[in-house]
Amino acid sequence: MESLADKKPGTYVVKEVCGEYKKLYDLRIVPGTRITVVYNERGPMIVRVGNSKLAIGRDLARLIKVVK
Amino acid sequence: MEDKKIVALVGQPNVGKTTIFNELTGMTQRVGNWPGVTVEKKEGTMAYKGVKFHVIDLPGIYSLKADSLDQKIARDFIIENKDAIIVDVIDTNNLNRNLYLTLQLIELGRSPILCLNFIDEAEKYGISVDSKKLSERLGGLPVVKTSGRYKIGIEDLKEAIFNYKPIHCEIRYSELLEDTVREIVEKLEKYTLPTEGKFKDVPKRWLAISFLEGDPEVVELFKKNEDLFKEVKKIKEELERKIRHDAESYVAEERYKKVDEILKGIWKEKIIFDDIDRILLHPVYGIAIFAIVMYIVYTVVIGLGDVFIEYIEMFFEYLGGYLGGIIPEPYRGVVVEGIIGGVGTVLTFFPYVAFMMLSLSLLESVGYLARVSALFHNIMAKIGLSGGSTIPLLISFGCNVPGILATRTIPDPLRRLATILVTPLVPCSARFVVIGFMASAFFASHASLFAMGIIAISLLLLVLVSYVVGKYIVKGKPEEPIFELPPFRLPDWNYILKRAWAYTKHFLIRAGTIILAGSILFYYLLHYPSEENCYGMLLGKMVEPITELMGIDWRGALALLAGIIAKELVVSTMEIAYNGKIVEALTPLQAFVLTLVTVLYIPCLATIASLFFETGKSIKWTLFAVSYNLILATLVGIVVYNIGRLLGFV
Numbered sequence: 001m002e003s004l005a006d007k008k009p010g011t012y013v014v015k016e017v018c019g020e021y022k023k024l025y026d027l028r029i030v031p032g033t034r035i036t037v038v039y040n041e042r043g044p045m046i047v048r049v050g051n052s053k054l055a056i057g058r059d060l061a062r063l064i065k066v067v068k
Numbered sequence: 069m070e071d072k073k074i075v076a077l078v079g080q081p082n083v084g085k086t087t088i089f090n091e092l093t094g095m096t097q098r099v100g101n102w103p104g105v106t107v108e109k110k111e112g113t114m115a116y117k118g119v120k121f122h123v124i125d126l127p128g129i130y131s132l133k134a135d136s137l138d139q140k141i142a143r144d145f146i147i148e149n150k151d152a153i154i155v156d157v158i159d160t161n162n163l164n165r166n167l168y169l170t171l172q173l174i175e176l177g178r179s180p181i182l183c184l185n186f187i188d189e190a191e192k193y194g195i196s197v198d199s200k201k202l203s204e205r206l207g208g209l210p211v212v213k214t215s216g217r218y219k220i221g222i223e224d225l226k227e228a229i230f231n232y233k234p235i236h237c238e239i240r241y242s243e244l245l246e247d248t249v250r251e252i253v254e255k256l257e258k259y260t261l262p263t264e265g266k267f268k269d270v271p272k273r274w275l276a277i278s279f280l281e282g283d284p285e286v287v288e289l290f291k292k293n294e295d296l297f298k299e300v301k302k303i304k305e306e307l308e309r310k311i312r313h314d315a316e317s318y319v320a321e322e323r324y325k326k327v328d329e330i331l332k333g334i335w336k337e338k339i340i341f342d343d344i345d346r347i348l349l350h351p352v353y354g355i356a357i358f359a360i361v362m363y364i365v366y367t368v369v370i371g372l373g374d375v376f377i378e379y380i381e382m383f384f385e386y387l388g389g390y391l392g393g394i395i396p397e398p399y400r401g402v403v404v405e406g407i408i409g410g411v412g413t414v415l416t417f418f419p420y421v422a423f424m425m426l427s428l429s430l431l432e433s434v435g436y437l438a439r440v441s442a443l444f445h446n447i448m449a450k451i452g453l454s455g456g457s458t459i460p461l462l463i464s465f466g467c468n469v470p471g472i473l474a475t476r477t478i479p480d481p482l483r484r485l486a487t488i489l490v491t492p493l494v495p496c497s498a499r500f501v502v503i504g505f506m507a508s509a510f511f512a513s514h515a516s517l518f519a520m521g522i523i524a525i526s527l528l529l530l531v532l533v534s535y536v537v538g539k540y541i542v543k544g545k546p547e548e549p550i551f552e553l554p555p556f557r558l559p560d561w562n563y564i565l566k567r568a569w570a571y572t573k574h575f576l577i578r579a580g581t582i583i584l585a586g587s588i589l590f591y592y593l594l595h596y597p598s599e600e601n602c603y604g605m606l607l608g609k610m611v612e613p614i615t616e617l618m619g620i621d622w623r624g625a626l627a628l629l630a631g632i633i634a635k636e637l638v639v640s641t642m643e644i645a646y647n648g649k650i651v652e653a654l655t656p657l658q659a660f661v662l663t664l665v666t667v668l669y670i671p672c673l674a675t676i677a678s679l680f681f682e683t684g685k686s687i688k689w690t691l692f693a694v695s696y697n698l699i700l701a702t703l704v705g706i707v708v709y710n711i712g713r714l715l716g717f718v
């Protein structure tokens with residue numbers, strides 16, 4: 001499974017959230033959620049979950065495993 | 069107050085809770101602190117159809133778990149106030165995330181009033197919601213649509229509060245989760261737990277779910293009965309075996325699944341898309357834009373400020389002259405030189421403070437400040453802080469006290485502590501008073517160069533100290549950043565003015581209280597028993613041996629002592645001590661060093677107090693912050709003075 005950190009802009013589905021970072025759940029990043037990568041080049045990644053936009057550091061994004 | 073019903077506003081961050089609170093309570097609100105912590109507590113009164121309600125704005129929280137200070141405060145309040153009417157404020161655009169918190173409130177046995185806010189935006193973007201069906205699917209909870217900003221639905225909300233009756237409401241999750249919860253509840257009925265404490269009245273079902281979620285407080289509670297703990301732990305492990313991952317994310321998933329089920333067919337989501345963040349958060353363009361924004365802010369603040377300052381100066385000059393003529397001799401000195409000299413000089417700088425706070429509130433209101441945190445995370449992480457430190461540090465330019473309070477939004481406790489410890493190095497508006505005063509007295513032709521120099525030195529030291537603190541003193545892994553970026557919004561002037569006023573108010577209050585009292589005190593210290601041989605001199609001379617190394621005599625030393633109470637007092641005390649003839653008494657080098665030392669040394673009393681409370685009443689950390697500042701100031705003062713002399717300045 002690939003991590004969110006390596007993804008080009010597009011919409012993906014979260015498969016698994018590794019590690020112990022609970023705030024992700026509060027932001028609706030749980031298995032089954034659709035997550036859209038808006039920008040992934042320099043600086044933090046920008047993603048969308050529903051109608052909220054998030055900036056995520058790359059190391060954290062590596063913990064989020066997604067599929068197309 | 070006791071007989072009034074309590075209304076508590078609950079909601080995730082940025083849902084417009086504060087705006088709704090302002091609409092409900094109007095001018096009656098008071099801001100205090102939650103007991104034991106300095107988290108802001110806003111309270112006010114709402115009157116409707118002759119009934120008065122006591123309204124409380126709880127901190128914005130994502131969930132009810134007790135894993136951050138804000139969440140703990142909100143949750144404890146809800147648990148302890150069983151009869152409170154809970155208004156769950158929701159951003160309609162993000163309904164599917166916000167209902168997560170609603171479900172948790174229901175688990176806790178509450179039946180909140182749902183306030184679907186931002187209805188104006190939702191309608192604009194074509195996001196529709198069937199509030200009647202939503203209410204039905206939530207077991208009959210009252211649902212009201214509002215827009216705090218455009219004052220839509222506020223009367224409906226008041227009516228709903230007025231008519232509120234608690235109802236029994238239960239939301240069931242999947243069979244597997246429900247079975248597991250039931251098993252735990254059975255164990256809870258079989259074994260006894262300590263019955264005192266705040267959890268004595270909460271639903272057992274809630275305790276069971278919270279245990280599965282790994283809520284630290286509930287786990288602690290269960291551990292008090294060893295047999296119980298062993299059995300429920302087994303149940304949890306059994307569940308985890310079945311689902312093949314951890315129970316915690318399972319509970320979260322189940323809630324979101326339920327939310328989607330509830331919203332099916334009655335809420336239409338539309339992605340609101342904007343593109344500009346890829347530029348604003350870009351490590352090169354983003355920082356360039358930030359620099360431009362800050363430059364504009366600085367120019368506007370100084371430009372507009374100067375216009376007003378001229379008039380204020382004229383006013384106090386006139387007032388001093390006028391009062392000097394009519395006040396009887398024994399009081400003339402203290403009024404004209406002490407009060408008007410001291411308080412007046414400080415108040416002259418009010419326009420700068422007001423425009424600075426106005427600009428910050430404007431940037432916050434349109435959503436730019438949220439970007440700044442994300443933009444600066446990498447740089448901040450390099451010096452041992454975090455992106456979340458950026459806003460507290462920016463606020464600290466206004467005043468260190470709200471800056472330190474703002475650190476509570478930093479989730480990582482170690483980064484938060486590091487940020488608190490370095491905050492005093494951010495030059496605040498009180499110190500700008502000193503910088504501005506010295507600049508116009510000694511360096512009139514190079515005033516902004518002088519000011520920039522002092523600010524640059526203190527920010528440089530901030531970077532150094534953060535680095536050292538992060539590396540050797542508050543060690544720990546850097547925190548994983550995640551920032552919510554609220555949509556850009558047109559400025560809401562009502563909100564901005566209110567916000568800016570809340571900050572600047574303190575400046576005025578300080579001028580009228582502590583600065584006034586300090587000016588009078590130091591006036592007398594400098595004139596009794598006689599001007600030639602006063603107590604102030606005695607005090608100043610005690611410190612002089614050290615300050616002399618930086619070229620500062622006992623008068624300057626006394627001003628520095630006064631500045632511990634409040635930094636503005638350095639200016640007013642010098643005005644009195646040097647008899648208004650400071651320009652003749654000090655050389656430019658001495659003035660430069662004195663300003664630098666004032667900016668760097670011991671933080672003011674109010675800052676020390678917030679340091680103490682926000683580090684969890686740690687005497688150790690408070691002493692650490694105070695003493696590193698003092699040592700730094702002394703060293704820098706001595707070094708700069710002596711280098712200056714070597715370079716031929718006097």
Ligand SMILES: Nc1nc2c(ncn2[C@@H]2O[C@H](COP(=O)(O)OP(=O)(O)O)[C@@H](O)[C@H]2O)c(=O)[nH]1
Nearest residue numbers: 081082083084085086087186215216217433560
């Ligand atoms: N369009 C719109 N903006 C709102 C509404 N309520 C609040 N806002 C704006 O949203 C921003 C955040 O509001 P605030 O009350 O501070 O949110 P809080 O963080 O939940 O307390 C401010 O700029 C408000 O002007 C609303 O109903 N409609």
